[in-house]
Amino acid sequence: MNTILKSPSFSLSNLPSSFLKFLKTSEIDPVVYTIQNLPRYIRINLFQYNEHSQLQICKELEEQIGTKIWPVKGIDGFFGLDGNCRIVDCKAYKEGKIFGIDLSSGIAVYALDIRPNDHILDLCCAPGAKLCMMSDILGTKGSGTITGVDISRDRASTCRSLLKKYKISRARLFVADGTTFNVPAPTFFEQIMQMISKDDQRKLREHYASTSEEMAKTRSQEKHDELNDKSQRVKPFWAPKILRNDPQISTLYPFYDKVIVDAECTHDGSIVHILKYNKYGWDKFEKNFLNSDRINNLWDLQRNLLKNGWTLLKPGGILVYSTCSLSHKQNEDVIGWFLSHYPNSKLEPIPNINNMTVAPLKKSRYIDVDISNAVRFDPIYSNTSGFFVARIRKLPYDN
Numbered sequence: 001m002n003t004i005l006k007s008p009s010f011s012l013s014n015l016p017s018s019f020l021k022f023l024k025t026s027e028i029d030p031v032v033y034t035i036q037n038l039p040r041y042i043r044i045n046l047f048q049y050n051e052h053s054q055l056q057i058c059k060e061l062e063e064q065i066g067t068k069i070w071p072v073k074g075i076d077g078f079f080g081l082d083g084n085c086r087i088v089d090c091k092a093y094k095e096g097k098i099f100g101i102d103l104s105s106g107i108a109v110y111a112l113d114i115r116p117n118d119h120i121l122d123l124c125c126a127p128g129a130k131l132c133m134m135s136d137i138l139g140t141k142g143s144g145t146i147t148g149v150d151i152s153r154d155r156a157s158t159c160r161s162l163l164k165k166y167k168i169s170r171a172r173l174f175v176a177d178g179t180t181f182n183v184p185a186p187t188f189f190e191q192i193m194q195m196i197s198k199d200d201q202r203k204l205r206e207h208y209a210s211t212s213e214e215m216a217k218t219r220s221q222e223k224h225d226e227l228n229d230k231s232q233r234v235k236p237f238w239a240p241k242i243l244r245n246d247p248q249i250s251t252l253y254p255f256y257d258k259v260i261v262d263a264e265c266t267h268d269g270s271i272v273h274i275l276k277y278n279k280y281g282w283d284k285f286e287k288n289f290l291n292s293d294r295i296n297n298l299w300d301l302q303r304n305l306l307k308n309g310w311t312l313l314k315p316g317g318i319l320v321y322s323t324c325s326l327s328h329k330q331n332e333d334v335i336g337w338f339l340s341h342y343p344n345s346k347l348e349p350i351p352n353i354n355n356m357t358v359a360p361l362k363k364s365r366y367i368d369v370d371i372s373n374a375v376r377f378d379p380i381y382s383n384t385s386g387f388f389v390a391r392i393r394k395l396p397y398d399n
């Protein structure tokens, strides 16, 4: 079976003027939409399949799609294939052995440096490709869990189907606004406190009392007792048995070890997705993504998602911010703003990119802030979708 599709004919003049205007103000070169032969990527679940089985899966897949697939150097579990191939009809896809995910998204997940005991919060989780990959890396040998949050019930339903398909047993889903979500990680603050010195415990308490007033207000000791009352718990949209009855005990500080904010954005970097509107009609794209209310609110939304993710992150933990936009306002400016407002934040290098060429960063409005550790991917430089990733470490307390 050969599943190579014909791509619809496309030229830059097909793009609507509102989109070209958006590209111009965002300093995005429209040429990215004309790149030919951009590969697509898949990931094989490494936790479930050893090296031998992976090779077997690749061989079967090659036979079905009728074209070569190749391992991506230095990025475990990733394979590239012809960008026009359809994988949904393939046996390995139907059986849940592989899933489609762009390499750039994979880099964002690897930037979380997931360990078996991590409690991970994914504040914009649907449809769930990154969540699937996180679950695969987390495995089931430690005590780690994933908490996925999405504001859209429809998209959360798609995510739930993925969790079922890929038999993910350590993740729970909430339909909620990620800017205000405050369900604690399924773990206890006391455990973290035991790991640090008395002096650090005091500093930490002081730090949180001053920087997370809102949190302290809503998560007081009285609230702790209140939340132990089952009726006060936030009901997950979906959770496996082991997580469904988590008591959501509100220790004063409900930390997660890792947080990913794969923020809602204008999606302009998802080249394949954008080009589909050539077929669906650009008016739909303008309505869905380019109306001015939506764009103006996006910047606030992205900052507020970051703020809340930061509040819920454990000191010493890692927050990854990513978007599939190429617009500097949604990327460099957001990170510049964040680093200039949170003195206990430190931008760290993105791991696993030594074998890749990345696109140059754009200038941030916050010129005094060094954002050089953030990374941009685009079809021209990195042979991937357009994507932005920043990895921020939360220093134990304000210095």
Ligand SMILES: C[S@@+](CC[C@H](N)C(=O)[O-])C[C@H]1O[C@@H](n2cnc3c(N)ncnc32)[C@H](O)[C@@H]1O
Pocket: 123, 124, 125, 126, 127, 128, 129, 130, 131, 149, 150, 151, 152, 155, 176, 177, 178, 179, 262, 263, 264, 265, 301, 324
């Ligand atoms: C870029 S997509 C996330 C993709 C996802 N991380 C993945 O890997 O499949 C952004 C998601 O953010 C969700 N979203 C938008 N506003 C939100 C909010 N205030 N709180 C939580 N999720 C939100 C959207 O419904 C959408 O599913």
